[in-house]
Amino acid sequence: MDIDLSRVKKKKVGKKKEFDLSKILELELGSKELEDSKKQEFYDELGMLLQAGLDIRTSFSILTKEKKAKKIQEFYETVNDRLMGGMSLSEAMNSTGKISSMEYYSIKIGEETGRISEVLNDVAKYYSQKIKWRKQIIGALSYPIMVIVTAMLVILFMVNFIVPLFQDVFKRFSAELPGITKLVLAFSEWMQNNYLYIFLAFAAIFAFYSFNKKKEWYRKYSSHFILKIPLVKDLVLSARISRYCHSMSKMISHQVPILTAIELCSKMTTFYPLQKALEEISKDVEKGALLSASMAKFSFFDLKMISLTKVGEEINQLAGIYEKLSEQYADEFQYKINSINNVLEPTLILVIGGLIALILISMYLPMFQLNNNFM
Numbered sequence: 001m002d003i004d005l006s007r008v009k010k011k012k013v014g015k016k017k018e019f020d021l022s023k024i025l026e027l028e029l030g031s032k033e034l035e036d037s038k039k040q041e042f043y044d045e046l047g048m049l050l051q052a053g054l055d056i057r058t059s060f061s062i063l064t065k066e067k068k069a070k071k072i073q074e075f076y077e078t079v080n081d082r083l084m085g086g087m088s089l090s091e092a093m094n095s096t097g098k099i100s101s102m103e104y105y106s107i108k109i110g111e112e113t114g115r116i117s118e119v120l121n122d123v124a125k126y127y128s129q130k131i132k133w134r135k136q137i138i139g140a141l142s143y144p145i146m147v148i149v150t151a152m153l154v155i156l157f158m159v160n161f162i163v164p165l166f167q168d169v170f171k172r173f174s175a176e177l178p179g180i181t182k183l184v185l186a187f188s189e190w191m192q193n194n195y196l197y198i199f200l201a202f203a204a205i206f207a208f209y210s211f212n213k214k215k216e217w218y219r220k221y222s223s224h225f226i227l228k229i230p231l232v233k234d235l236v237l238s239a240r241i242s243r244y245c246h247s248m249s250k251m252i253s254h255q256v257p258i259l260t261a262i263e264l265c266s267k268m269t270t271f272y273p274l275q276k277a278l279e280e281i282s283k284d285v286e287k288g289a290l291l292s293a294s295m296a297k298f299s300f301f302d303l304k305m306i307s308l309t310k311v312g313e314e315i316n317q318l319a320g321i322y323e324k325l326s327e328q329y330a331d332e333f334q335y336k337i338n339s340i341n342n343v344l345e346p347t348l349i350l351v352i353g354g355l356i357a358l359i360l361i362s363m364y365l366p367m368f369q370l371n372n373n374f375m
Contacts, residue, residue: 033097033098033099033100034071034072034075034098034099036127036130036131036134037127037131038072039099039103039124039127040124040127040131042072043120043121043123043124043127044121044124045063046060046120047117047120047121047124049062049063050117050120056083056089056116057083060076060079060080061080063076063080064076064080075096075098078092078095078096079092079093079096082095088111089111089116090104090107090111093107101264101267101268102247102250102251102264102268103123105251105254105256105260105264106119106122106123106250106251106256107119107120107123109254109255109256113255115254119254122250122253122254123250126247126250129246130243133239133242133243133330133333136333136334136337137239137337140337140338140341143345144341144344144345144348147345147348147349147352148348148352151348151355151356154356155355155359158356158359159184159188159191159359162359162363163184163185163188163363164192166363167185167188167189170185177366178362178365178366180362181362181363181365181366183362184358184362184363216272219270219272220272222272223272223273231336231340235333235336235340237300238332238333238336239329239333240269240271240274241300241301241305241325241329242325242326242327242328242330242332242333243269244269245322245323245325245329246322246323246330247261247268248261248262248318248319248322249323249326250319251264251265252318252319253319253323258285258291258318259282259285259286262278262281262282262285263278263282266278266279266282273300277295277298277300277301280294280297281294281298290313291309291313292307292310292313295309304325305325308321308325309321309322
């Protein structure tokens with residue numbers, strides 16, 4: 001597919017039709033949209049019906065008759081009503097506010113090029129991959145999080161209920177307590193005297209995060225902090241770049257102009273460094289710069305990605321190269337998270353076991369010393 005970078009703002013699709021991008025790029029993304037799993041199901045079903053030879057309106061009439069959750073049923077019925085009123089599929093879906101700008105633009109391209117069923121299948125695969133990545137992350141992090149939470153609960157129980165029992169016994173001792181025992185007792189006493197303040201502190205941190213998480217300054221500093229943590233940095237970069245490459249691949253393969261694809265990706269991502277990089281890249285590309293040359297200005301993109309982007313531009317195979325890059329970074333992410341888990345799980349067990357052992361030893365050590373004094 002030939003792409004003229006100097007004319008990407010007004011690239012024609014199909015015969016002689018152009019798109020007004022201002023409306024597309026101003027769409028809100030987020031909470032109003034359908035869940036990813038529902039989107040995947042919808043695009044799978046609609047794509048199969050169209051491939052079977054049915055037209056859009058007949059397909060939607062069939063889908064509308066199926067019993068679904070209220071929110072989903074309302075979406076189907078609204079789109080069906082607007083299709084019957086003469087709207088195109090892309091406009092009918094967009095009017096509900098339940099889809100992203102990437103979906104809207106992809107479906108519109110599919111309508112204009114006569115590849116609507118192919119586009120729907122590709123969008124379904126996109127959400128399938130997105131769900132798969134989310135499950136991988138949850139699966140990889142669930143065990144360490146469960147271990148940490150369980151350990152914290154056990155330690156808090158010991159410090160607040162077990163240690164005070166020993167404290168009453170130690171008050172009868174005339175001998176000096178070991179330093180480690182004094183430290184654990186002091187911590188236990190501090191916890192019991194400051195329950196309210198600890199709770200308020202956690203509540204304040206949660207409130208601060210909830211209030212500021214979408215603000216630009218918070219996103220900027222929190223993302224920069226994340227990228228300074230060695231192991232976490234590699235995971236975040238692999239995941240974000242893989243998602244970016246996957247989105248770019250799908251949009252370019254659907255004949256979305258490069259500049260438009262970059263702008264849509266910058267709207268869809270919530271990761272501040274990538275979002276700002278894409279905003280600057282889109283300005284450079286709009287002025288006629290090559291995508292690879294603009295990407296080279298940002299450390300967020302590694303040398304492999306920049307080099308292959310340059311190759312893709314030269315041979316007009318950017319969509320295929322980005323698809324391969326997406327797979328490579330996804331595999332890289334999975335390998336890294338598995339490697340971290342293999343080290344993290346035994347380390348957590350050792351650290352937590354050590355803390356519990358430390359508390360127990362600190363409680364029994366005075367008794368051992370007392371016993372030795374009597375012998």
